[in-house]
Amino acid sequence: MSIEVRVPTLGESVSEATIATWFKKPGDAVSADEMLCELETDKVTVEVPAPASGTLSEIIAAEGETVGVNALLAMISEGEGAAPAPKSDAKSDAKADDKPAEEPKADAPKEEPKKDGEKKGEDAPSAKKAMAEAGLSSDQVQGTGRDGRVMKEDVQRAVSDGTKASPAQTSAPAPVSVPRGPVPADDAVREERVKMTRLRATIARRLKDAQNTAAMLTTYNEVDMSAVMALRNEYKAQFEKKHGVKMGFMSFFVKACCHALKEVPEVNAEIDGQEIVYKNYVHMGVAVGTPSGLVVPVVRDADQMSFAGIEKKIGELGLRARDGKLSMAEMQGGSFTISNGGVYGSLMSSPILNPPQSGILGMHKIQDRPVVVDGQIVIRPMMYLALSYDHRIVDGKGAVTFLVRVKEALEDPQRLLLDL
Structure with a gap:
């Protein structure tokens, strides 16, 4: 029997949250009331407990995604016989949280349409987050996953090889800041980009x-x-x-x-x-x-x-x-x-x-x-x-x-x- 894990009520005037951290990955055993993930709202951090004991069979919303109240976060299979999530065909040791994302939900931000000739598969959610933090675009990373999708390890490899995004491809600064001018290359390699938390x-x-x-x-x-x-x-x-x-x-x-x-x-x-x-x-x-x-x-x-x-x-x-x-x-x-x-x-x-x-x-x-x-x-x-x-x-x-x-x-x- 599968049990849904949904976003709890976040409080007055708060309608959405960002998934900050998953403490479990697909295939992990969980106990009732054990913390599964942490949500970050405009004002407070909210922990989401497991509604029942079993196995975390699927993560629907990955880290970094914005979700609304009562949105589906994950699925738990009750009982000891619950099967763990399948691993990637390309790598037997790939992390379970790097599995392909499900079809986009109506309340989730839509992905940019891919150009003709690009990878058929959708990049892993953890890879998207890593690329955003490293200032890389999908076409700058060689994907090794099924159908050419980019995995988290591919991003780490690209960063270690010294691949950098051009200023035009780097994510835009937060609306509250003044747009930056050109940054010398020797300064850019010593900078670190971290997305602002909701708080x-x-x-x-x-x-x-x-x-x-x-x-x-x-x-x-x-x-x-x-x-x-x-x-x-x-x-x-x-x-x-x-x-x-x-x-x-x-x-x-x-x-x-x-x-x-x-x-x-x-x-x-x-x-x-x-x-x-x-x-x-x-x-x-x-x-x-x-x-x-x-x-x-x-x-x-x-x-x-x-x-x-x-x-x-x-x-x-x-x-x-x-x-x-x-x-x-x-x-x-x-x-x-x-x-x-x-x-x-x-x-x-x-x-x-x-x-x-x-x-x-x-x-x-x-x-x-x-x-x-x-x-x-x-x-x-x-x-x-x-x-x-x-x-x-x-x-x-x-x-x-x-x-x-x-x-x-x-x-x-x-x-x-x-x-x-």
């Missing part, structure tokens, strides 16, 4: 959309972190013992921003057509760097949470983000964002808005600097703050007021307790 392409598109759409402006200030650091040093041991989580700086910044957003609600609002939508809640986005790119999980109702609750939630979301386990719901609905470039050593920057939000606060490196306090020059741990905002909805006065209220709350944390 990276989405980040690029959204950031450019933010620049093109919003009237973005940034205002700066600096904060003396002495009071926060002293409070943290005094109570961090007791805090961790009671709540089971370390006291960091992010909970202070989240609390300070929630406090300031009450006074300047337009920073927590968004534009929807000809209307301004004011949020009577704070869903705080916290930017997190991952190996795949920047993601922004959301701490929902942060204004209703305690310091300990905020630290626990940020820690949990940060860990899930680095492991690629965030769900769609955990990254949607943010009303304001905090980005901490200081963890990478940034002294000052201008953060870009996370649409459709109207404000984002940039934190930076804490650095000892000489400042004047009561007429005396003293050394204090200082941090630059940057607020980027949409000037279509937030006036300069509101932006400066917001940043000053954040500064005041951090330099005198007791104000947060007294709601001052």
